[in-house]
Amino acid sequence: MAKKLINGNYAAAYGAKLARAEVIAAYPITPQTAIVEQVADFVSSGEMKARYVTVESEHSAMAACIAAASVGARTFTATSSQGLLLMHELLHWASGARTPVVMVNVNRAVAPPWSVWADQTDSVSQRDTGWMQFYSESTQEELDTVIMSYKVSESPDIMLPSFTTEDAFFLSHTYEPVEIPAQELVDGFLPPFNPEIKLDIDNPRGFGSLSMPHQWYMELRYLIAEAMDRSRQKILKVEKEWKELTGRSYGGLLDEYRTEDAEVVLVNAGSAASTIREVIDRLRAQGKKVGLARLRSFRPFPTEEIRALGRHVHTIGVMDRCYTFGDGGAFFTEVKSALYQLKDRPTVKNFVVGIGGRDITMKTVGKLYDNLYKIKSDGLDEEKEWVDLKRPEVG
Amino acid sequence: MVKTPVPAEENVAPGHMGCPGCGACLALRLALKALGKRTIMTVPACCWAVMPGVFPYCSIKVPVLFTAFETAAASASGVRAALDAKGQKDINVLAWAGDGGTLDIGIQALSGAVERRDEIIYVCYDNEAYMNTGIQRSSSTPIGAWTTTTPVGTTRNFKLEPKKSGVEIMVAHRIPYTATACVSYPEDFVKKLQKARDIRGPKYIQVLCPCPAGWKSDPEKSIQIGRLAVESNVWPLYEVENGVYTVRKPAKKVAVKDYFKTQGRFRHLDEKEIEQIQKLVDHDWETLLRKEENAQKK
Amino acid sequence: MSRPLKSYRDLPLAPITYEDTREAFKTGSWRTFKPQFDKSKCKKCWICWKYCPDMSIRILEDGTGIEFDYDHCKGCGICATECPAKCITMVPED
Numbered sequence: 001m002a003k004k005l006i007n008g009n010y011a012a013a014y015g016a017k018l019a020r021a022e023v024i025a026a027y028p029i030t031p032q033t034a035i036v037e038q039v040a041d042f043v044s045s046g047e048m049k050a051r052y053v054t055v056e057s058e059h060s061a062m063a064a065c066i067a068a069a070s071v072g073a074r075t076f077t078a079t080s081s082q083g084l085l086l087m088h089e090l091l092h093w094a095s096g097a098r099t100p101v102v103m104v105n106v107n108r109a110v111a112p113p114w115s116v117w118a119d120q121t122d123s124v125s126q127r128d129t130g131w132m133q134f135y136s137e138s139t140q141e142e143l144d145t146v147i148m149s150y151k152v153s154e155s156p157d158i159m160l161p162s163f164t165t166e167d168a169f170f171l172s173h174t175y176e177p178v179e180i181p182a183q184e185l186v187d188g189f190l191p192p193f194n195p196e197i198k199l200d201i202d203n204p205r206g207f208g209s210l211s212m213p214h215q216w217y218m219e220l221r222y223l224i225a226e227a228m229d230r231s232r233q234k235i236l237k238v239e240k241e242w243k244e245l246t247g248r249s250y251g252g253l254l255d256e257y258r259t260e261d262a263e264v265v266l267v268n269a270g271s272a273a274s275t276i277r278e279v280i281d282r283l284r285a286q287g288k289k290v291g292l293a294r295l296r297s298f299r300p301f302p303t304e305e306i307r308a309l310g311r312h313v314h315t316i317g318v319m320d321r322c323y324t325f326g327d328g329g330a331f332f333t334e335v336k337s338a339l340y341q342l343k344d345r346p347t348v349k350n351f352v353v354g355i356g357g358r359d360i361t362m363k364t365v366g367k368l369y370d371n372l373y374k375i376k377s378d379g380l381d382e383e384k385e386w387v388d389l390k391r392p393e394v395g
Numbered sequence: 396m397v398k399t400p401v402p403a404e405e406n407v408a409p410g411h412m413g414c415p416g417c418g419a420c421l422a423l424r425l426a427l428k429a430l431g432k433r434t435i436m437t438v439p440a441c442c443w444a445v446m447p448g449v450f451p452y453c454s455i456k457v458p459v460l461f462t463a464f465e466t467a468a469a470s471a472s473g474v475r476a477a478l479d480a481k482g483q484k485d486i487n488v489l490a491w492a493g494d495g496g497t498l499d500i501g502i503q504a505l506s507g508a509v510e511r512r513d514e515i516i517y518v519c520y521d522n523e524a525y526m527n528t529g530i531q532r533s534s535s536t537p538i539g540a541w542t543t544t545t546p547v548g549t550t551r552n553f554k555l556e557p558k559k560s561g562v563e564i565m566v567a568h569r570i571p572y573t574a575t576a577c578v579s580y581p582e583d584f585v586k587k588l589q590k591a592r593d594i595r596g597p598k599y600i601q602v603l604c605p606c607p608a609g610w611k612s613d614p615e616k617s618i619q620i621g622r623l624a625v626e627s628n629v630w631p632l633y634e635v636e637n638g639v640y641t642v643r644k645p646a647k648k649v650a651v652k653d654y655f656k657t658q659g660r661f662r663h664l665d666e667k668e669i670e671q672i673q674k675l676v677d678h679d680w681e682t683l684l685r686k687e688e689n690a691q692k693k
Numbered sequence: 694m695s696r697p698l699k700s701y702r703d704l705p706l707a708p709i710t711y712e713d714t715r716e717a718f719k720t721g722s723w724r725t726f727k728p729q730f731d732k733s734k735c736k737k738c739w740i741c742w743k744y745c746p747d748m749s750i751r752i753l754e755d756g757t758g759i760e761f762d763y764d765h766c767k768g769c770g771i772c773a774t775e776c777p778a779k780c781i782t783m784v785p786e787d
Contacts, residue, residue, distance in 0.1 A: 022480040025473060051476040055469060056507030063466035063504070067437060067473030070460050073480050093463055098707040159706055197709055199435050199458040199474065201486060206453030206710035208461030210445055219701035220708055397756040400743050409748040409762060410714030415723065415769035420746035451698065452717050453710035581743055615770030615783070618744050 002180045008171035011139045011178055012078060012104040012164070013038035015146025017048050018186040019102070021076035022193075025053040025064035027083060030116045031172045032106045035078040058083035062090035062101070069099035070207055072198035074150065077101065080168065081108035081122045088126065094161040095130025095224060097208065100153035100193070103131075103163040104146060106172045107270065107321075109356045117357020118167040120270060121322035124298070124330045130224050132162035132231055133299045135269035139176040141250050142166050144242060147186055151238045154193050158231050160224070167321075168357065170271040185245055232300045253302035255294040258284065259309060262291030264372035266351075267306075267335055268319040269295040272360040279365040290369050295331060306338040314346045315376040317368055321354040328352075328384045347380050353387040364388055401585050402428040411454040412446045416614025418604030418621060419443065421578045422520045423455070423491065426602075429588035430516070432457055434487040435478075437471045439501060440464040441493035442527045443520070465500045467492040468508035471515040487516060487592055494521040494535035497601075498561050509568045509597040516591050517599045519561055522606035530609040534559035537629065539672050541660045542609075553663060557675065565599040566635050574634040576602040579621030583632060583643075603630045611659025623654040628680040633687075640687035651676050715765075720747065724768035726783040732758040734780035741772035741781060 012035045026036045042048035055061045058079050065075040084105050094101050109119035136142040149162045166172050211217040236252050243249035273294045283290045320329025332350035339345050354360040406427035413420035419442055436459040444461050447454040462470040471490035497519035524542050525531040532542040538557045541547050545554045565573040572594045576584040591598035605617040624630040627649040633642040651673045655661035735758045742750045749766035750759050773781040
């Protein structure tokens with residue numbers, strides 16, 4: 001295994017290369033451009049035997065991937081923010097067509113105003129589309145998760161598309177030492193994509209077709225729901241296999257750090273988790289029992305893991321690096337929803353933080369833990385708080 | 396074996412949902428005769444997305460990918476890329492879209508695919524409006540026509556803009572082959588498709604399909620109406636191969652008003668308006684002939 | 694149908710068709726006019742067969758004429774209009 005100093009974008013490109021993606025259709029957008037450039041390099045140099053379609057928009061990128069996957073090719077694309085939003089119609093299409101497209105999304109704020117900085121509204125707002133979605137914390141995780149995503153997505157009993165995210169600049173552009181797995185290792189782990197039914201002149205069929213109210217749309221959607229449910233176990237199984245081969249794993253659907261005896265826990269997704277771990281270690285040294293539950297998979301949602309957490313942790317702060325204008329942030333509402341079934345429900349507070357790339361500093365994380373301790377003793381202050389917001393002066 | 400004027404093989408099953416007298420139905424029947432079974436189609440939202448029937452049935456007997464509205468050409472690019480990646484050769488990739496899915500919502504994808512020189516045959520089957528959703532205007536609706544979104548009314552709000560030329564847009568992309576066709580000339584359409592199939596690169600054919608429902612015409616006259624469109628120079632048959640125009644000259648000149656009187660969608664036009672349209676048709680015809688002349692001078 | 698669908702368990706993975714429309718959709722029921730063929734006048738030009746949008750005209754094996762697929766013919770009348778020998782007439786469907 002070679003070790004290279006690379007950033008998140010290059011890690012994503014390496015993932016696609018090692019997974020032997022056969023058709024790549026992608027459109028550039030800051031800060032994802034290095035992914036498509038590196039892939040183009042791999043293809044031009046012959047290192048990657050793939051067809052690279054230089055599409056004229058992200059919408060066409062996803063259309064081309066869905067079509068290529070329907071022929072039975074392994075596909076890859078990457079995008080961010082506006083590009084992901086432009087694909088939205090076809091994200092629904094990819095899951096409805098059960099095409100296991102794999103994508104990397106660099107989490108970037110949505111316009112207006114223009115912002116190229118880290119924000120998870122883009123990917124979170126795609127939670128309804130039937131795609132599995134994973135949040136990476138490190139460059140290594142990015143590379144490994146892209147490879148694992150193919151195995152999960154292409155499983156005959158799953159056949160759902162998936163995307164892995166990396167925070168803009170914090171992960172996409174930050175260099176870390178990464179172990180590049182050997183091609184032989186990945187080949188042994190990930191067999192070629194060979195769907196049972198595909199566009200085939202020897203077996204002509206109509207893909208997509210038409211339905212009526214009484215048959216069979218509802219049933220076909222149910223099949224997707226079943227597959228998403230099954231994906232929970234599949235993700236864990238695939239990660240276990242990856243760990244046996246490489247020694248690396250990332251905590252399954254909910255990556256917990258020092259939560260076993262935690263009094264207060266922060267729930268977070270993405271690169272800020274690294275900062276939180278650092279704060280936890282310092283606070284723990286001071287005797288504070290704090291922990292982190294990192295949402296690694298948002299779809300499928302780690303319902304059981306959240307409930308298990310809520311059974312022994314009574315004060316939970318859910319960080320949303322996005323806002324979707326519901327009854328609080330998206331992660332917050334879904335965590336609360338999962339906890340609803342518990343007899344003794346923990347207190348849950350929403351921290352809307354890091355929007356538009358605003359830095360989540362160690363100081364900020366420390367403040368959140370302090371707040372959670374105060375809530376633990378004095379009760380909930382306010383249910384939702386926008387952290388580090390430039391507020392007007394009182395008085 | 397009986398000798399037939401067009402290939403005998405049927406690659407569309409009867410029992411489809413097309414209206415009686417539908418030009419678009421004949422168009423696909425002819426196209427798949429021309430191209431044969433080694434063809435994979437991409438079909439966006441359009442009449443042909445609905446006519447093949449409800450799941451699990453499909454009238455089309457070659458593999459077909461039904462796609463989102465805008466994406467016929469991008470999907471065709473994806474199919475071709477996958478076939479190449481898999482080393483599967485000698486398979487036609489046919490994007491089959493209506494005028495809306497080609498010239499309005501689908502034009503970006505079409506432009507992108509042909510600019511990339513993707514190896515596809517793109518056929519726009521043109522019934523001159525969004526017929527699948529009930530006769531709303533498209534950029535391909537001819538000037539003067541009634542549609543539900545250009546419903547004449549008291550403000551004479553029929554389609555006031557001239558028909559967008561898909562073929563000329565493709566010529567501007569410098570693709571190796573582009574042509575017009577009409578279902579009333581089946582041998583010509585088949586010949587053009589087979590010619591296109593044997594040329595490398597992107598090819599575009601726009602085939603006029605009379606639509607009795609949307610054009611408010613007699614189903615039994617669909618073929619006659621297509622002939623009148625061509626013979627009146629409203630829809631001339633021509634090919635452009637690497638910039639060289641070859642224009643079919645009609646045997647005898649037919650007045651635009653004789654074409655228009657076969658269809659209710661032009662019924663509201665008065666003599667003066669028809670005269671203006673005749674002038675426009677004549678002008679466009681002259682322009683086309685000059686393009687043919689210029690190309691041959693080179 | 695080759696494989697009757699009763700529940701979601703019978704469905705393929707995605708809406709992927711597996712049968713053509715010939716048996717399931719007998720569109721002949723749409724007709725209000727029916728084509729009738731006079732073999733004696735037939736010139737065997739096959740123009741009627743060429744123009745049928747519904748694949749509902751079959752050329753006879755021995756090449757002596759045509760026959761209609763009344764299960765699917767929608768009675769559009771194109772064949773009658775285009776036949777140069779006028780050997781096809783449209784009569785009201787009873």
